[in-house]
Amino acid sequence: MQDKSASEDFDVVIVGRGPVGATLANLLGLCGVRTLVLEREARTYHLPRAVHFDDECMRIFQTIGLADAILPQTILSPGMLFLDAHGRLLLDWSRPQTLTPMGWNLSYRFHQPDLEDVLIAGLARWPHVTMRNRCDVFALDQDETGVRVRYEDLSNGKLREVRAAYVIGCDGARSIVRRFIGSGMDDLGFHERWLVIDVLLKRARDDLGDYSLQHCDPRRPATYVRGTGARRRWEITVLPDEDSNDVAQPAKVWELLSRWVTPEDAELERAAVYTFHSVIAQRWRNDRLLLAGDSAHQTPPFLGQGMCAGIRDAANLAWKLAEVIRGTAESDLLDTYQSERQPHVREFIELAIRLGGVINTKAIEAGLAAGQARENAPVKLEVKKPLLGPGLALGDLPLAGHLAPQFALRDGCRSDDGIGYSHVLLVENAASPTSRVALSHAGIKILTSDDAEGIGDWLREHGIVAALVRPDRYVRGTARNDAELDRLIATITPSTHVPSAA
Numbered sequence: 001m002q003d004k005s006a007s008e009d010f011d012v013v014i015v016g017r018g019p020v021g022a023t024l025a026n027l028l029g030l031c032g033v034r035t036l037v038l039e040r041e042a043r044t045y046h047l048p049r050a051v052h053f054d055d056e057c058m059r060i061f062q063t064i065g066l067a068d069a070i071l072p073q074t075i076l077s078p079g080m081l082f083l084d085a086h087g088r089l090l091l092d093w094s095r096p097q098t099l100t101p102m103g104w105n106l107s108y109r110f111h112q113p114d115l116e117d118v119l120i121a122g123l124a125r126w127p128h129v130t131m132r133n134r135c136d137v138f139a140l141d142q143d144e145t146g147v148r149v150r151y152e153d154l155s156n157g158k159l160r161e162v163r164a165a166y167v168i169g170c171d172g173a174r175s176i177v178r179r180f181i182g183s184g185m186d187d188l189g190f191h192e193r194w195l196v197i198d199v200l201l202k203r204a205r206d207d208l209g210d211y212s213l214q215h216c217d218p219r220r221p222a223t224y225v226r227g228t229g230a231r232r233r234w235e236i237t238v239l240p241d242e243d244s245n246d247v248a249q250p251a252k253v254w255e256l257l258s259r260w261v262t263p264e265d266a267e268l269e270r271a272a273v274y275t276f277h278s279v280i281a282q283r284w285r286n287d288r289l290l291l292a293g294d295s296a297h298q299t300p301p302f303l304g305q306g307m308c309a310g311i312r313d314a315a316n317l318a319w320k321l322a323e324v325i326r327g328t329a330e331s332d333l334l335d336t337y338q339s340e341r342q343p344h345v346r347e348f349i350e351l352a353i354r355l356g357g358v359i360n361t362k363a364i365e366a367g368l369a370a371g372q373a374r375e376n377a378p379v380k381l382e383v384k385k386p387l388l389g390p391g392l393a394l395g396d397l398p399l400a401g402h403l404a405p406q407f408a409l410r411d412g413c414r415s416d417d418g419i420g421y422s423h424v425l426l427v428e429n430a431a432s433p434t435s436r437v438a439l440s441h442a443g444i445k446i447l448t449s450d451d452a453e454g455i456g457d458w459l460r461e462h463g464i465v466a467a468l469v470r471p472d473r474y475v476r477g478t479a480r481n482d483a484e485l486d487r488l489i490a491t492i493t494p495s496t497h498v499p500s501a502a
Helices: 019-030 055-063 067-073 112-125 176-181 250-257 306-326 331-359 363-370 415-419 433-441 455-461 482-491
Strands: 008-015 035-038 052-054 079-084 089-094 107-109 129-132 135-142 147-153 158-169 185-201 212-216 222-226 231-237 266-281 289-291 424-427 445-448 466-469 475-479
Touching: 008 019, 008 306, 019 035, 019 055, 019 112, 019 129, 019 306, 052 055, 052 306, 055 067, 055 107, 055 306, 055 415, 067 112, 112 129, 135 176, 158 176, 158 306, 176 289, 185 250, 185 331, 212 331, 231 250, 250 266, 266 331, 306 331, 415 445, 424 455, 433 445, 466 482, 475 482
Parallel strands: 008 035, 008 158, 035 129, 079 212, 158 289, 424 445
Antiparallel strands: 052 107, 079 089, 135 147, 147 158, 185 231, 185 266, 212 222, 222 231, 424 466, 466 475
16 A cells, blocks of 8 residues: 655655665765665675776775775786687786876776675765665656655555655666666677676685686687685676576586686686676656666676776766756756767777677687787787767867876875865966856866876876866866966856865
8 A cells, every 4th residue: 555644855866776876876975965775675785796897986986985995895907818719818908007097096806795885884974865775666757846756665565655856777777767768778789698607716726817818719708807805707608509597507617617617626606697788778868867877788798897887977977966956057967968978888888899709709800800910919908998978078178078187185185085076177376366266156176286296297298277177077178278268267157066075
């Protein structure tokens, strides 16, 4: 029976509290947005899923004040090697072990339940963020003032409802929010069955190595991934004539693993067949309903960018939602979310598909598919992060749509910690008093060469005198001279400052 009590009001309801939903909730908590997270399951899923995130994701975790709690639960990844059927090196995708311009390392390995526990625990810091488990959303009804969210409380079978200004679907590949948006999916053509095997080593096996290995064996391609602690993962292609249930049985699993480990070396934690997909939702927004993470896009795992893409979605969307909810921006600001994020994620998915093709091709074809092969030497693979699609970047100015680096403040702290989840103007010297007042009223911080090392060098390197950086750390616009700086300041829409996380 429907609970007839008056429904509660929230600014945002997030459906799903996986890494993307929990990160978005933390960002909205940082912004002071009244947020409710509704999750169908009772507790964090205990088995491994995503195993990699990058420097940009760690920078987002820094923004929400949780990087220091997450870092001890990670290991640094040295990168990925592609080997032919004879074990010869085809492609070398090594990652540097030094800090990147983001202020963090390029590649981290992690255990998803550990990450989710930190993100979920972080929500307790925000009194205006509420999380409810065992809540199964079944209806979303929009009107001109908001959304009625109806759900079943699975703990007692009661039907309940709340109202929200916006609802964000972080509810995965079978998203109910996407269903209510009415979005179709663009299919990018990659659908393959792979057996995913997670084991816990019983004894040291240093010979397995720390690199991820792509075994480009046309008979049966396979991937090895070093996890945290004793965790190791293999992903092995399921052949067309094989039954998904049969291939996941322990005897068959150990047969497939026999070239690397035996039951004396490790115990099986999980073996399951997954179909890797490559799809992107055609509509990420229908008025007050939006999508993020796997509900908006799914990618093969060969780049390790599936969860990363969702975390980027959250960072792009949260500050825009906050501005619209505060009334400092019109609702059409939310249209820039899909226009910026969709081309970015499509480029990553298309590259993952190409790498999947390399893994499935013969040795000589693999070298040609990935780059210009050098005689008797493996191809060095380098992956550049895509730019944002069209949205808030101002014109064709240098660096617009690029990620801005993170600088070291004079007191030794990282610059993001001083800026918070806010706009900032990076300039060589302090702007004019008039500009400073205008920026202050707009809630935009100013960071100069006096405040942080390297700002002046970075500006000069790119032939600019100033850069306006958004809360998600992407460059919104730049200025090559004082006149362009005046125009840049004049075109900035008001933003509200959000303090850095404690």
